[in-house]
Amino acid sequence: MATLVETGSETPNVTGPRKPHREDLAPGEVLCMYCPAKCCRYFALPIDEPTSWKDFEYVRWYLLHDRATVFIEDGVWYLLVHTKCKHLGDDNLCRQYETRPQICRDYTTKKCEYEDDWVYDHYFETPEQVEEYAEAVLGPRKGRDIRSPRPR
């Protein structure tokens, strides 16, 4: 939710809205009151770990798509797409709360990404990053060096 609490009434709030630690919530407060609905703005799916150039070509293809990224966390590869759910309102509230999917019903604030900083063990945003990673893991690909040739 976007409802954020101003700190102090006389001194200008130069540090921005308050975002409390989850353990500091006042009785009756909900973590989502201080969150821009982070969990409704992406989806991520585990994918097979690429082990060949053919596999990495698929990963490169994912990243040719707008807002698609790939990350590795604890050895597991994920396709992450930064895209807002069509049921999320401008006030960061779910507009289909009564009919929201089961995955949304099962999700709780207990282990959510409220304080996550989107830092992963590895994070790929461009096909070139994937190609470089693949080259480091698999070695150079014959006839397909992504670098410019050395000047002669």
Ligand code: SF4
């Ligand atoms: S469940 Fe967590 S990530 Fe989702 S809106 Fe609430 S605080 Fe934010």
Ligand code: SF4
């Ligand atoms: S259906 Fe509602 S709770 Fe689920 S992702 Fe969309 S906005 Fe969020």
